Amino acid sequence: MWDAVLFYHLSRNFDISDFGSSFGSGSLLFPLPWLGNAGRGNARMRIETDTLVKPDMVAVLERTHVSKDLHGFLLPTLEAVSNAMHGIEARFPETARQDGKVEIAISDINDPARIMISVTDNGIGLDDQNYRWFKTPFSGHKLKQNGRGFGRFIAFKVFKRILYSSRYEAIPVASKRAFRFDISKENELIISDGDPDFAHVGLRVDYDEPLEEWAELIASLDRKDIADHIGSHFLPHFLYRWLPEITIKFDDEDAESITSHFKDVFVQSEAGYFACLLDGKTETIEYSLTKVPRTRSFKNHCLLFAAGDRIVGHPRDLTNLLGQSSFSDEKDQAYIIIAVVRSTAFESRLNDARTGINISPTTIEEIVAAIGSIIQASENDQIEKIKRVQSKELQGALLENPILRIGLKGRSVSDYVKGKPNNWKAQDFVSNLAIERYRVSRDLSRAITSAASNQDDYVSKIKEIVDKIDANNKEALAEYVVHRKKVIELIEAARKYGAAGTHAPEDTIHDLIFRRFSDTVEKDYFEHNLWLIDDALAFLPYVSSDRAMHGKGRKKGDKIPDLAFFDDSLVLGDNDGTTITIVEFKRPSRDDYRFGDAKHDPVMQVIQTLEDATAAGGIAKTDGTHFAFRGVVRRFAYIVADIKPTLVTVLKRHDFKNDWNPDIYVRYRDNEQVFVQAMGYDTLIANAKKRNQAFFSVLFDE
Numbered sequence: 001m002w003d004a005v006l007f008y009h010l011s012r013n014f015d016i017s018d019f020g021s022s023f024g025s026g027s028l029l030f031p032l033p034w035l036g037n038a039g040r041g042n043a044r045m046r047i048e049t050d051t052l053v054k055p056d057m058v059a060v061l062e063r064t065h066v067s068k069d070l071h072g073f074l075l076p077t078l079e080a081v082s083n084a085m086h087g088i089e090a091r092f093p094e095t096a097r098q099d100g101k102v103e104i105a106i107s108d109i110n111d112p113a114r115i116m117i118s119v120t121d122n123g124i125g126l127d128d129q130n131y132r133w134f135k136t137p138f139s140g141h142k143l144k145q146n147g148r149g150f151g152r153f154i155a156f157k158v159f160k161r162i163l164y165s166s167r168y169e170a171i172p173v174a175s176k177r178a179f180r181f182d183i184s185k186e187n188e189l190i191i192s193d194g195d196p197d198f199a200h201v202g203l204r205v206d207y208d209e210p211l212e213e214w215a216e217l218i219a220s221l222d223r224k225d226i227a228d229h230i231g232s233h234f235l236p237h238f239l240y241r242w243l244p245e246i247t248i249k250f251d252d253e254d255a256e257s258i259t260s261h262f263k264d265v266f267v268q269s270e271a272g273y274f275a276c277l278l279d280g281k282t283e284t285i286e287y288s289l290t291k292v293p294r295t296r297s298f299k300n301h302c303l304l305f306a307a308g309d310r311i312v313g314h315p316r317d318l319t320n321l322l323g324q325s326s327f328s329d330e331k332d333q334a335y336i337i338i339a340v341v342r343s344t345a346f347e348s349r350l351n352d353a354r355t356g357i358n359i360s361p362t363t364i365e366e367i368v369a370a371i372g373s374i375i376q377a378s379e380n381d382q383i384e385k386i387k388r389v390q391s392k393e394l395q396g397a398l399l400e401n402p403i404l405r406i407g408l409k410g411r412s413v414s415d416y417v418k419g420k421p422n423n424w425k426a427q428d429f430v431s432n433l434a435i436e437r438y439r440v441s442r443d444l445s446r447a448i449t450s451a452a453s454n455q456d457d458y459v460s461k462i463k464e465i466v467d468k469i470d471a472n473n474k475e476a477l478a479e480y481v482v483h484r485k486k487v488i489e490l491i492e493a494a495r496k497y498g499a500a501g502t503h504a505p506e507d508t509i510h511d512l513i514f515r516r517f518s519d520t521v522e523k524d525y526f527e528h529n530l531w532l533i534d535d536a537l538a539f540l541p542y543v544s545s546d547r548a549m550h551g552k553g554r555k556k557g558d559k560i561p562d563l564a565f566f567d568d569s570l571v572l573g574d575n576d577g578t579t580i581t582i583v584e585f586k587r588p589s590r591d592d593y594r595f596g597d598a599k600h601d602p603v604m605q606v607i608q609t610l611e612d613a614t615a616a617g618g619i620a621k622t623d624g625t626h627f628a629f630r631g632v633v634r635r636f637a638y639i640v641a642d643i644k645p646t647l648v649t650v651l652k653r654h655d656f657k658n659d660w661n662p663d664i665y666v667r668y669r670d671n672e673q674v675f676v677q678a679m680g681y682d683t684l685i686a687n688a689k690k691r692n693q694a695f696f697s698v699l700f701d702e
Contacts, residue, residue: 066158073217077104127175161180302315488689586602590644595650595654602639602641607676641678
């Protein structure tokens with residue numbers, strides 16, 4: 001007797017009498033070793049047995065997703081072909097490739113009410129053993145064949161009516177079997193005594209009465225697309241294993257051989273393997289590449305995942321990675337690269353519906369990137385052609401925008417292009433170079449701002465900065481300086497009297513410095529001229545121009561700042577802080593300022609604006625997001641206006657001083673904790689000229 005036995009009766013077919021007369025029907029008698037030696041052989045316990053309830057396949061299918069596309073529609077057909085190949089291999093273990101045949105027949109292809117698909121093979125058929133396996137969902141037999149035993153159930157996601165018929169060898173005479181399969185019935189197999197419509201040993205499955213949800217797709221089915229899809233689904237068999245003769249026939253047309261058509265198309269051009277980390281374990285991924293002519297069905301480079309020697313899931317488009325949807329051979333014929341990857345690690349991660357492999361998106365992207373690198377190495381001539389075209393397009397863009405050369409940072413165009421994605425167009429390079437140029441110019445401008453703090457050796461500092469710039473970037477820098485000079489000239493022109501004898505409104509100057517009703521979400525560094533006020537202002541992370549704090553239209557009582565600058569920074573180590581800077585423009589030549597009058601006192605106006613901004617706690621950006629003020633610790637304000645007598649009076653009443661620079665009035669207001677500067681347009685222009693004149697002196701010997 002056993003020391004310990006644990007046994008469950010799991011199947012109705014289990015015959016407990018096989019274990020001898022010691023056991024009663026429906027129960028088991030066990031020795032109880034846990035009672036110790038004294039109880040051995042004496043104590044007995046009666047254990048009742050029961051049967052495991054079979055899976056509720058209707059519920060399982062309800063939770064199974066099938067995509068509403070050609071692949072989803074053909075899933076039952078693909079499963080039937082796969083099962084047919086298993087049957088053929090069982091009947092012809094050594095000659096399956098030569099002797100096996102699978103016939104696919106489709107009638108009324110575009111009629112949802114009448115379409116019928118049948119798959120007939122000459123395999124071993126549904127003999128008694130295979131029939132038992134058929135009745136067992138998720139059988140171990142299927143697992144040994146890299147299957148799941150779920151294919152016959154997935155058909156009910158597409159069709160209502162499914163018929164099986166088979167002839168098989170038996171002793172003493174060959175036998176037959178036919179039945180309708182319907183999982184919605186209590187007894188799912190409705191046996192028929194009819195004869196199969198074929199005379200040879202084998203199996204046929206018929207699918208008809210598709211679900212209504214497939215009607216639209218059925219109406220647009222294309223014969224060639226179906227044949228191509230079936231052929232590509234079994235691509236791994238062309239590359240790694242074998243295929244029987246698979247034919248497809250539409251209505252009364254002649255049958256066409258899918259195998260013969262694709263055996264010369266799906267030819268392996270390269271194979272190998274690479275390592276990949278899956279769930280923390282390094283796995284080996286095998287790959288195979290094949291080149292096929294570009295057609296409507298095979299229109300772009302793609303990556304296919306294989307498990308159980310079949311394609312699983314949808315292709316991953318490699319167009320963006322490789323730069324083009326197809327390549328051209330020496331005869332200028334378009335072709336595409338199809339990559340197939342497989343791994344034993346995929347088998348255990350294959351879902352039951354065989355519609356996908358359970359691996360993370362990150363891992364998939366790593367596999368895609370690895371395959372992309374392999375293809376680019378094998379197709380180096382094609383990639384070089386793409387890079388030459390990209391370089392030519394970029395050269396043309398640089399002729400129109402030479403200032404962008406500063407973004408190359410001394411690299412040649414070809415070297416720069418080599419490190420960028422193959423699918424980039426001229427606009428992508430321009431956008432990237434603009435960002436690179438911004439970064440270079442930002443560093444340059446910061447260096448200039450630092451140099452400007454020491455007036456005595458400003459020019460020598462600028463010369464030191466320029467000497468570090470290479471020839472190409474010096475050319476771009478020169479153009480940028482010329483741009484600044486033109487902007488200064490426009491500001492000067494805006495201050496002159498117009499034909500009507502009036503000054504241009506402050507809005508003109510405002511727009512030149514930073515366009516009104518916008519912010520830095522919409523305008524980047526090279527779309528504004530904040531350097532006119534102060535180079536440092538251009539690098540604050542957020543600028544809002546002539547916009548309310550709530551981001552919407554002006555409401556009654558709103559005080560709208562001309563320019564508002566916001567800067568998150570760290571103060572005293574870990575304390576979050578925000579800098580708020582307000583710039584208030586006044587109309588040139590204005591001379592009607594009055595102390596204490598909210599409409600005529602610019603000092604009161606900037607203070608009120610700062611208080612409103614602080615109280616609001618943030619500002620709504622033009623893209624709908626919010627810029628928060630996390631503890632305002634620094635407040636600055638600029639008043640830009642012609643320094644007329646009435647303005648001087650107002651400034652002096654507010655106790656402003658101009659001791660250190662007679663052209664700039666300053667005051668730190670203790671109560672509001674704000675530092676305010678007031679300067680004239682002439683001072684703003686003169687300072688901007690001085691900062692840029694140093695460049696002209698160094699770059700052009702002026």
